[in-house]
Amino acid sequence: MKAFGKTILPLLLLSQALVGLARADALGDAEALAMLQRIAQAAREQNYRGTFVYQHGNQAESSRITHFVDRTGEFEKLETLDGPRREIIRNSTEIVTFYADTGVVKRERRTARKVFPALLPDQLSVLTEYYQLRKAGQDRIAGHDAQALILEPRDQYRYGHKLWAEIKTGLLLKARMLNEKGEVMEQFHFTEVSIGVPVTKDSVMPGFAMPAPTKGESTLAPTDTGWAVQNQPAGFKKIMEMQRQKQAGGGQVAHLVFSDGLAAVSVFIEPMPTARIVPGLSHQGAVSIYTRPLSDKLITVLGETPPVTVMQIANSVSPKGR
Amino acid sequence: MDKISVLMDGEFEPADGQREIRRLENDPELAQSWQTYHLIRDALRNELDLSPEFSTKVHARLELEPTVVAPRRLIPLPIARHALPIAASVAGIAVVGWLALSSPVTNSPMTFVAGAGTAAQVQQGAAAAVPVGAQHAGIPEYLVAHQEFSPSTAMQGVVSYVRTVSNEEPKQNR
Numbered sequence: 001m002k003a004f005g006k007t008i009l010p011l012l013l014l015s016q017a018l019v020g021l022a023r024a025d026a027l028g029d030a031e032a033l034a035m036l037q038r039i040a041q042a043a044r045e046q047n048y049r050g051t052f053v054y055q056h057g058n059q060a061e062s063s064r065i066t067h068f069v070d071r072t073g074e075f076e077k078l079e080t081l082d083g084p085r086r087e088i089i090r091n092s093t094e095i096v097t098f099y100a101d102t103g104v105v106k107r108e109r110r111t112a113r114k115v116f117p118a119l120l121p122d123q124l125s126v127l128t129e130y131y132q133l134r135k136a137g138q139d140r141i142a143g144h145d146a147q148a149l150i151l152e153p154r155d156q157y158r159y160g161h162k163l164w165a166e167i168k169t170g171l172l173l174k175a176r177m178l179n180e181k182g183e184v185m186e187q188f189h190f191t192e193v194s195i196g197v198p199v200t201k202d203s204v205m206p207g208f209a210m211p212a213p214t215k216g217e218s219t220l221a222p223t224d225t226g227w228a229v230q231n232q233p234a235g236f237k238k239i240m241e242m243q244r245q246k247q248a249g250g251g252q253v254a255h256l257v258f259s260d261g262l263a264a265v266s267v268f269i270e271p272m273p274t275a276r277i278v279p280g281l282s283h284q285g286a287v288s289i290y291t292r293p294l295s296d297k298l299i300t301v302l303g304e305t306p307p308v309t310v311m312q313i314a315n316s317v318s319p320k321g322r
Numbered sequence: 323m324d325k326i327s328v329l330m331d332g333e334f335e336p337a338d339g340q341r342e343i344r345r346l347e348n349d350p351e352l353a354q355s356w357q358t359y360h361l362i363r364d365a366l367r368n369e370l371d372l373s374p375e376f377s378t379k380v381h382a383r384l385e386l387e388p389t390v391v392a393p394r395r396l397i398p399l400p401i402a403r404h405a406l407p408i409a410a411s412v413a414g415i416a417v418v419g420w421l422a423l424s425s426p427v428t429n430s431p432m433t434f435v436a437g438a439g440t441a442a443q444v445q446q447g448a449a450a451a452v453p454v455g456a457q458h459a460g461i462p463e464y465l466v467a468h469q470e471f472s473p474s475t476a477m478q479g480v481v482s483y484v485r486t487v488s489n490e491e492p493k494q495n496r
Contacts, residue, residue, distance in 0.1 A: 040476045052481060054485075056488065063481075065479075076479055077480070090483065095480075097466065108467060156362055240471055255467060257468070259473060261473060262473050264468065264472045284488070285488065287468075289461060300458065300461065302461070302465065302468055308361055
């Protein structure tokens with residue numbers, strides 16, 4: 001307990017100030033934001049297929065990814081190569097997950113809203129308030145030349161990011177998330193990838209029998225849920241609010257999303273299940289998950305942030321106007 | 323802000339400390355900073371196992387403690403009037419401090435049974451009540467729903483959805 005306030009906290013603040021001063025390679029806001037925009041644009045507009053490794057904790061799993069785009073939209077397919085075979089199909093209306101080991105198919109409707117670039121420009125100016133952006137060196141990733149970009153958080157409510165973008169197209173070849181001790185929380189890393197190659201639509205078709213969509217289903221629309229978060233960490237703005245239907249005959253769930261432009265935190269509010277619930281913190285990769293009861297409701301908050309962020313948000317959820 | 327740090331380190335003269343504690347009691351914003359500082363420190367030490375509302379709950383329990391009725395002194399001592407609330411505050415802080423010290427970076431999560439009360443019922447591990455975080459059946463579905471709004475998806479497309487099919491089951495924290 002001792003010496004924290006006097007020593008560690010000022011040190012933290014001081015080190016941030018020094019870092020700010022010493023950065024000759026700190027990017028101008030405009031240039032940094034342009035780099036991020038280019039990464040997002042490449043993810044949408046390039047045809048590519050490759051194999052990437054997802055590392056989290058002491059685990060590593062490889063998957064194959066195919067991205068195809070034409071006038072009718074984007075089509076993506078992800079197939080896991082290690083462990084149980086699983087497949088994700090994503091298009092403009094839904095995300096379908098196929099669990100080959102159990103034969104289960106899960107559908108998730110997408111939201112009627114453009115995440116990028118509609119979200120980004122106004123969020124981007126906020127981004128530089130909470131992250132220090134700077135260019136790092138060039139590197140070779142999966143046989144391609146890449147430019148590295150570092151986003152260092154200015155407080156304890158977010159993780160640091162290091163991104164490697166392919167130089168010609170801007171496609172993200174490697175992405176790493178780091179905690180305040182510099183430990184890697186999660187990493188995505190292409191081991192081989194072909195960019196701008198002709199990809200046929202067949203290669204993004206599901207390798208399983210796709211159930212017909214339920215009639216009358218469309219994308220989800222934003223609604224007022226009657227819930228609010230009073231005390232989220234600075235920089236996290238509400239970007240979405242909606243009601244969703246829990247699968248397997250579950251009830252209505254309120255879903256609020258907060259983002260600082262680089263990380264997002266989702267809040268789910270549902271009726272309390274019958275089992276006894278106590279607050280609990282867990283994580284999956286870099287995603288922190290915190291669950292707590294609130295009178296007759298169960299609050300679940302998750303996001304790719306440190307635990308303190310999801311906990312602070314979960315602890316300030318309340319019905320609107322109270 | 324500086325004063326909170328000094329207070330956290332316990333380096334105030336008693337009289338100054340009392341004044342600071344009174345300020346904390348009267349200024350919700352300051353009290354919030356006090357809590358946040360502790361949260362930061364706990365996060366740095368990987369000791370985020372207690373609910374951030376823990377001290378609130380302890381205080382709520384203290385409120386419920388029966389009041390001991392005793393004959394009044396004829397001449398009330400000014401110090402005695404302040405001693406009790408301060409002692410209570412310090413006791414609350416001491417309990418938190420003691421808990422933090424007595425659980426040196428263990429891997430088993432600490433569970434605070436909401437509403438159950440006293441420090442004796444703060445448990446190591448999941449003896450009586452199981453934290454829902456790891457088992458909550460809705461979490462895989464929520465991970466997928468969340469992914470759509472994550473900027474990582476905007477930058478990586480469906481690649482970031484690998485989190486939702488990863489072989490790993492959500493883990494309880496450290």
